Amino acid sequence: MPMKIGSNDFKDRVEEGINDSFMRKAVAGAQERMGSRRQDAADQLGNWEDWRSHGEEIRQHVLEHLDYYLKELSDNIASRGGHVFFAQTPAEANEYIKNVVESKGAKKVVKSKSMVTEEINLNSYLEEAGCEVTETDLGEYILQVDDHDPPSHIVVPALHKNKEQIRDVFTEKLGYQKTEKPEELAAHARAVLRQKFLEADIGITGCNFAVAETGSFCLVTNEGNADLVTALPKTQITVMGMERIVPTFVELEVLVSLLTRSAVGQKLTSYITVLTGPREQNEADGPEEFHLVIVDNGRSNILGSEFQSILQCIRCGACINACPVYRHIGGHSYGSIYSGPIGAVLTPLLGGYEENKELPYASTLCGACTEVCPVKIPLHGLLLKHREQIVEKEGKAPISEKLAMKAFGLGAASPFLYKLGTKMAPTAMNPFVSGNTISKGPGPLKAWTEIREFPAPHKERFRDWFKNREKDGDA
Amino acid sequence: MTGSITNREKFLNQISSQLGRQPITGKVERPVWRFQPQKEVLKNASQDELLTILKDQCLNIHTSLYITDKNNLSAVLKNEIEAYGGSVLAGKDNRFKEWGLDFLLNSEIEFEEWDYTQGRENILRAERAGIGLVVSELTLAESGTIVLYADKDKGRMVSFLPENLIALIPKSSLVPRMTQAAEQMRSEHLKGNQVSSCVQFITGPSNSADIELNLVVGVHGPVRATYIVINDL
Ligand code: SF4
Helix, strand or coil: CECECCCCCHHHHHHHHHHCHHHHHHHHHHHHHHHHHHHHHHHHHCCHHHHHHHHHHHHHHHHHCHHHHHHHHHHHHHHCCCEEEEECCHHHHHHHHHHHHHHCCCCEEEECCCHHHHHECHHHHHHHCCCEEEECCHHHHHHHHCCCCCCCCCCCCCCCCCHHHHHHHHHHHHCCCCCCCHHHHHHHHHHHHHHHHHHCCEEEECCCEEECCCCEEEEEECCCHHHHHHHCCCEEEEEEECCCEECCHHHHHHHHHHHHHHHHCCCCCCEEEEEECCCCCCCCCCCCEEEEEEECCCHHHHCCCCCHHHHHCCCCCHHHHHCHHHHHHCHHHHCECCCHHHHHHHHHHHHCHHHHCCHHHCCCCCCHHHHHCCCCCCHHHHHHHHHHHHHHHHCCCCCCHHHHHHHCCCCCCCHHHHHHHHHHCCHHHHHHEECCEECCCCCHHHHHHCCCCCCCCCCCCHHHHHHHCCCCCCC | CCCCEECHHHHHHHHHHHCCCCCCCCCCCCCCCCCCHHHHCCCCCCHHHHHHHHHHHHHHCCEEEEEECHHHHHHHHHHHHHHHCCCEEECCCCHHHHCCCHHHHCCCCCEEECCHHHCCHHHHHHHHCCEEEEECCEEECCCCEEEEECECCECHHHHCCCCEEEEEEEHHHEECCHHHHHHHHHHHHHCCCCCCCEEEEECCCCEEEEECCEEEECCCCCCEEEEEEECCC
């Protein structure tokens, strides 16, 4: 699926989210569990703030020297016999991958979880070319089997589904005959997918981090599906967002530790696999041919801008798990494969303001996201910057702060949240603040005071939207 | 064989121009980092302390742990193999003989070695085997992680396709955490020793929490895992 998901109308999506009571309960419970596991994992280290600062300094250094490290990476991959393709646009990436697939006469593709391939809509592209593409991460597989239901969380994609729904989907689509017990559902998926792994001609993966000095890259999973994707098919294609790189193994290790603790509260996940080039001569497993596709897709425009720090992101999802707005509206409301605070910042940058101008308002600016981010991205500051820019461009806010809060089920008149919001606002706003109210003012203040009606509701379920959608090009 | 690089210059120039500078032509030195918290973790722990930490961590990662010595290794391993049942697949590894594991090699049990000359047949063997047997090259106490370097004699799938995993862990392979493994991998690289095409950091059996955040152990990889620490190695 492309980056964009769900109905076009922000209000509709939010309303659907709020009305989905299973989803809301699931999200609230998940946030609590994942949030507390993350907190424990951080506390165990005793000096988590130093870890975050180290993560931040590594990511900042890499971004400032990104061209250098990408050059080093590609030279080293080529010297190990791998092929590197730099793709500025989704079309370039998809075309290259399709050509590789076609040159192999391949029909069967297995994939491990990769946000960037979702971003460029690779699956539909390959399916049009006549390939069977199978997602092998359990969560992603469930969504794929359910007619491409969109993901609602970057780490736990099927968070919005309960086990009964999953059982029904498996029964309908896979002829599954057992109960809704997670063990039985997973065992069924294991058996079906094992066969897919063994038959596949091509394995496609994302990339958690590439290592410039050795031309390596690293995959982090608990299921181990990435290990099969990279060991069994003859050809492997790895797709990475261009910023996902570190100088050496030494920095890799730090970021992996930050990722696993922040994402799932584990010291390390069950499988962390560092791959370099294709298989060596005489190795009997691993790919004979290896391709790395490095994707820009709008990222370079963020470099050098006031939003550059968002490229430090390691996709851990901690900000999502901490966000009170996500808790109320769920992942689908963001209308993007990237939800929560990271989504609210990143989606407008990659997809443009036109279709995403409400997203920066999906925040109370309480700062919980910024506090948990393992690489110290000032998330709520960036959301505020977005609001400033949108107001400047549009002359007014697309949605008022008060109405937004009401829509998110957080109560328009919640003085606590309102105060939190204003507390986090830049000091530049102070001249316009009198007592407890904000008067109309220029720039950012407008975003807080302008009131606009929501567009009239226009119902279209995700499923219908997906059925009806025309090929939705490159998001 | 050297691989190809396509579209690089334009792509990188776009980056440098966005960053408001010329493309970098010289070498960028890695900065001296202001923070290095990873070096502080379990800094002065002895091998015995590391072993205790590993033992505790095994409870978190659904992994059985046995501690033995070289003399008893054979018996402990044989027991565990019998408990799991099924045939055993392992890499070709001289250490089995050195450690007195003759029962593996003289076909007292169903035992197969990875044999690269047989190509893809190895995958089918791994699929059939009940137990994958590996030797941990480095063992990370903090997380309970074994480290495997794939090569022609040690296929990637030995540790993966069989339903059960048994890892032999020489006590001397214990280090505090992934930091030491990363440093070692880097220093080997700098000495001119090419890093393995596949380095696996494995922490217990495979699992997933994708269904309502319920933990399911054993998804794509092994369903059960056992570590056997050898005290005097
Ligand atoms: S913005 Fe920070 S907290 Fe959110 S996903 Fe990215 S790294 Fe994690």
